[in-house]
Amino acid sequence: MSGLQHSLVHAFRDIAEKFNDKDVLDCWRLLAQMLEIRNLPSNCRERRSEAVQMALLREARSFLEKRYRDFIMQSVSGNLLRAELGGRPGTFQLVKSYLKLKYPGAAANSQIRFEDGCVGGSDGPPVWPMIYYCMRCGDLESAVRIATQMQSTLGDQFATFMQEYGACRGEDSRTGLPQSMLDRIRTQYRKSVRSSSDPFKKAVYCVIGCCDSSNSHPEVAVKTDDYMWIKLSQVQPRNLSHSRSDDQLTLAQLQSILLDEYGELHFQAAQMPLLYFRVLLLSLQFEAALEFLSRVEQHRSHAVHFAVALHDAGLLNASANIQGPLLDRDRDDNPCFNLAQLVVRYTHKFAATDPREALEYYFLLNEFASPRGKVNLFVQSFSELVLETREFETLLGRLEPDGSRRPGCIDRFKTDVGNIIDVVAADAEANGLFEDAVRLYDLAQRDDDTLRTLNGLLSQVVATPPGGDQSKRNRLKGLARAIATRFKSRGHSATKHRLSTFYILADLMDFFDSYYAAGGRQAALGALRGLELLPLAAENVEERLATFRQLSDEIRHNLPDILLAAMNLLYGCYKEAKCALQSSIRGTNNSSAILKRLDDLRGQARALILFAGLVPYRMPGDTNARLVQLEALMN
Numbered sequence: 001m002s003g004l005q006h007s008l009v010h011a012f013r014d015i016a017e018k019f020n021d022k023d024v025l026d027c028w029r030l031l032a033q034m035l036e037i038r039n040l041p042s043n044c045r046e047r048r049s050e051a052v053q054m055a056l057l058r059e060a061r062s063f064l065e066k067r068y069r070d071f072i073m074q075s076v077s078g079n080l081l082r083a084e085l086g087g088r089p090g091t092f093q094l095v096k097s098y099l100k101l102k103y104p105g106a107a108a109n110s111q112i113r114f115e116d117g118c119v120g121g122s123d124g125p126p127v128w129p130m131i132y133y134c135m136r137c138g139d140l141e142s143a144v145r146i147a148t149q150m151q152s153t154l155g156d157q158f159a160t161f162m163q164e165y166g167a168c169r170g171e172d173s174r175t176g177l178p179q180s181m182l183d184r185i186r187t188q189y190r191k192s193v194r195s196s197s198d199p200f201k202k203a204v205y206c207v208i209g210c211c212d213s214s215n216s217h218p219e220v221a222v223k224t225d226d227y228m229w230i231k232l233s234q235v236q237p238r239n240l241s242h243s244r245s246d247d248q249l250t251l252a253q254l255q256s257i258l259l260d261e262y263g264e265l266h267f268q269a270a271q272m273p274l275l276y277f278r279v280l281l282l283s284l285q286f287e288a289a290l291e292f293l294s295r296v297e298q299h300r301s302h303a304v305h306f307a308v309a310l311h312d313a314g315l316l317n318a319s320a321n322i323q324g325p326l327l328d329r330d331r332d333d334n335p336c337f338n339l340a341q342l343v344v345r346y347t348h349k350f351a352a353t354d355p356r357e358a359l360e361y362y363f364l365l366n367e368f369a370s371p372r373g374k375v376n377l378f379v380q381s382f383s384e385l386v387l388e389t390r391e392f393e394t395l396l397g398r399l400e401p402d403g404s405r406r407p408g409c410i411d412r413f414k415t416d417v418g419n420i421i422d423v424v425a426a427d428a429e430a431n432g433l434f435e436d437a438v439r440l441y442d443l444a445q446r447d448d449d450t451l452r453t454l455n456g457l458l459s460q461v462v463a464t465p466p467g468g469d470q471s472k473r474n475r476l477k478g479l480a481r482a483i484a485t486r487f488k489s490r491g492h493s494a495t496k497h498r499l500s501t502f503y504i505l506a507d508l509m510d511f512f513d514s515y516y517a518a519g520g521r522q523a524a525l526g527a528l529r530g531l532e533l534l535p536l537a538a539e540n541v542e543e544r545l546a547t548f549r550q551l552s553d554e555i556r557h558n559l560p561d562i563l564l565a566a567m568n569l570l571y572g573c574y575k576e577a578k579c580a581l582q583s584s585i586r587g588t589n590n591s592s593a594i595l596k597r598l599d600d601l602r603g604q605a606r607a608l609i610l611f612a613g614l615v616p617y618r619m620p621g622d623t624n625a626r627l628v629q630l631e632a633l634m635n
Contacts, residue, residue, distance in 0.1 A: 008312040009035055012305055023274035024302055026067070030281055031306070033063040035313055047315050048334065050237050053251055053284060057232050060282045064229040065138030072098045072137065091139035092146075098133065099125040112219065113197035117153045119146055127154065128200035131162075132220065135207065136229060140166040161185055165208045176210070176236070185209030186247055207233045213249035224267065224275060228282050255283050264292070273299055286310050287317055287337040291327035294342055304346045307339050308364055320369065322377060340368045340377050347381075355389045356409050363413050375423055382410070383424045387433065392440070396421055399443055403490040418444050429453060435475070442483060447494040451502045454480060458505040459554035463561035465516045473509075480506050501552040507531055508558065515565050525569055534566050535611050536604045548615055559615070560623040567608055567630045574601045574634045598634075605631040 013028035037055040046052055069091065076097045096119070103112070103126065114126035127150050134143040147154060147162040161181065168176050177185070189205045189212065196202055199219035206212050213234050221227040234249045258279055269276035273296045280289035290310070293303035310316040319328055319338040330336045343361050351358035359382065366378035375383075386395050397408035410417055425440030434457050441450040458480060461473040468474070484506060492499070511531065514524035528534065533555075535544040548556070581594045609631050612624060 008309040012309055023278075024299075027274060027278055027281060027302075027306070030060065030063045030278060031309065031313075033066075034059045034315075040313065047317075054235075054237060056284055057235055057251065060284075061229060061232045062138060064225050064232070064282070065136065067225065068229070069094070069137040069139075072133070075101060090142070091134055091137050092130075092142040095130060095133040095137065095139075095142075096125050099129055103129065112199065115196060115198040115201055117150065119150065126198075126200070128198050128204060132200040132204050135204065136226070140169055157184075157188070161208055177208070182209055182211075182247075186211040203230065206230065209247075210234045210236050210249065211247040213247065213253075224279060228279060232282065251284065255285050258283050259285060259288055285335070286315055287327055287335040290316075290337050290342070294326060300346060304342055304361070307337065307342055311339055311364075318368070322368065323371060340365050344381060351385055352389055355385055355391050355395060358385055359395065359409055366415070378415075379420055379423050382420065383427045386424050387428055387431065387436070390436075392436070392443075396424070396440070396443060399486075401486075403486050405443060405445075422446055425449070435472075435479075438479065445493075447487070447492040448498055450483065451494050451498045454483070455498065455501050455505060455552070455554045458502075458509065459557050462505055462508045463512055463558050463565070466513055477509055480509070497552065501554055504531065504533075504551075504555055508555070508562070511562075512565065515569065521569055521572055524565075525573070528566055528569070533562065535607045538603065538607050538610065541607055541611050541614065544611060545614055545616075548617070556617055559617055560619045563608060563612055563619075564623060564626060567605060567627050570601050570605050570608070571630045571634060574598060574605075577601065602631075602634050605634050 009028065009031045013025070013032045016025040016028045019025070034056050036059055037052070039052070039055075047056075072094055076094060079101055114128060116127050118124040119127050119130050127146065131143045131146050134140070134146065144162045144166040147159045151159040161177075161184075164177055164181055176182075185205060186209050189202075189209055193202055193205045194212065199217060202212075202215070203217045203220045206215060206217070207230060210233075213231075216227060217230055221230055231249070231254055235251050235254055236249060238250050238252075264270070264276060267276040267279060269292065273293065277289050277293050277299075280286075280292065290303055290307045293299050293306065296303075307316060311318055316339065317330060317334055317336040318340070319330070319336040321328075322338065322340040322344070324338055324341075326338045326341060328336050328338065343364055347358040347361045362378050362381045362385065364378075365381055366376050368377040370377045370380040372380060382395075386392065389395075392398070393406075393408065395409050397406045397411065400406055410420060421440055421444035425437050425444055425446065428434075428440055429437035434453055438450055438454045438457065441447075441453060454476070457476050461476060464473055466473060480502070484503070487494070487499075494502075507527065508531065511524055511527040514520035514527055517523075529536065533544065533547065533551075535541045548559075577594050577597045581591060581598070584591045584594060609627060612619065612627055
């Protein structure tokens with residue numbers, strides 16, 4: 001490969017070589033040929049410069065010349081006896097043999113009247129077809145040699161024209177022949193050549209003199225490639241504005257003829273889509289070519305790859321607005337193509353079933369701004385892909401027990417993986433996928449956001465009865481334990497307040513686990529005392545009120561359930577003690593202890609009622625009513 005800039009074109013061309021689709025392969029070979037110019041543009045603005053455009057056209061013409069030489073070689077090789085291929089190898093002998101096949105007995109041909117004799121005597125091929133086909137094969141040296149050898153018939157002036165033309169083409173000149181030489185050629189063409197009966201003579205003059213651009217030369221240009229070669233040879237730089245209108249053919253004029261005047265119908269694009277696509281490529285209408293091919297279902301994948309390769313080579317004017325049409329005009333009124341939209345449309349069909357493949361295409365969008373503004377289109381599309389497919393481990397990796405992250409598919413790309421995971425986590429949270437957001441924040445090692453999101457989830461389920469292993473509460477409990485264990489082993493970056501809330505919520509889950517468990521009353525009461533959230537004595541009320549004011553909303557939200565659970569525990573203990581008292585003998589030491597226990601429980605219940613009345617939190621009315629009812633049952 002000649003450089004990183006167009007390595008994709010060559011890579012795709014090499015891949016196309018392995019498939020049995022000659023038309024697709026020809027298009028890749030055309031692009032590879034175009035990118036052989038000396039100074040490949042680094043961006044699309046440079047591509048629109050006249051120097052780059054003329055260089056690209058020269059390479060396009062060279063592609064057609066090589067392609068035609070291969071065609072002649074195949075024709076002659078398939079008819080060696082009739083073609084009588086022999087003599088010195090080269091284009092001259094090849095064209096001579098080809099003309100024996102194409103025009104046997106040329107002098108007696110009734111349809112075409114060749115002029116100015118034959119090369120090598122009366123038995124040789126007609127001179128003008130020989131010159132034309134040598135030029136058509138890109139062998140100007142042979143064409144000049146024929147003109148020089150036949151100058152006694154063709155005239156010294158034409159030999160000079162050909163020698164100058166060959167020299168200019170050989171020097172890779174931007175402007176071709178000097179204007180004075182062009183004027184002489186065009187004058188001679190208008191005086192005598194235009195009325196000639198030899199179509200090849202007229203075609204040669206029109207090519208070297210860039211004249212009579214409206215003539216399509218149907219007798220010579222029998223195929224689309226022939227027509228395109230003649231027109232590409234006639235294109236002149238824009239600065240030659242003093243030429244006659246019928247001699248002037250700029251690139252913009254040719255593009256308009258092909259796209260607007262002729263269009264898809266003329267080139268039978270519905271039946272031969274890749275032919276029309278190649279015509280637009282040859283005329284440097286890359287954006288229009290891609291838009292057309294993307295509308296052909298069977299070739300849409302090719303459109304994507306051609307677009308990617310052209311963009312990589314700096315030859316595609318890509319639209320910055322993904323929400324716009326595929327083909328649009330930019331501020332300078334130049335055609336622009338919506339590459340981002342094409343990629344997103346194309347990958348949509350298989351992203352859900354093959355996200356890893358889709359990721360390869362999405363990375364192409366890292367240069368495009370997202371409508372959201374904060375991230376590029378690659379990150380936005382990747383985030384949507386992750387959340388849609390839920391292939392978190394495959395795409396993003398996973399956390400190992402030691403806190404390290406096992407890489408995912410995203411790690412193959414040179415990008416800030418941590419930031420991308422953070423974006424996916426934020427998107428999950430914004431879409432209400434809070435459990436996913438917790439795991440994603442954890443994967444991105446955003447510890448404070450991990451606890452912020454997890455605390456909100458724990459707050460919703462902490463007081464609910466435990467369900468099965470797959471219940472939301474049990475899933476969150478397991479997640480919380482794993483995070484707590486990892487934080488203790490490797491440290492964390494969460495704020496003290498967030499961490500404190502997390503541990504209190506985790507302890508509350510243990511408390512409610514015991515509360516709902518059969519025979520777990522004493523364990524629950526022990527957990528309640530350890531939490532130090534509620535007063536179990538009147539002297540602790542003020543202290544617990546002060547503590548409550550420092551608690552987060554996630555814990556405050558559960559205060560009614562905590563109070564009711566605590567009062568139910570006390571009432572259960574009270575009923576148990578009451579039954580024990582009734583079965584004991586009054587007056588014994590045992591009954592005295594039970595009576596003291598009943599007084600203690602009533603005191604604890606009164607402390608809870610006092611706390612509930614003073615706490616700065618508006619509890620539901622039925623909660624207060626139930627608390628008062630339970631406390632009354634204990635008196």
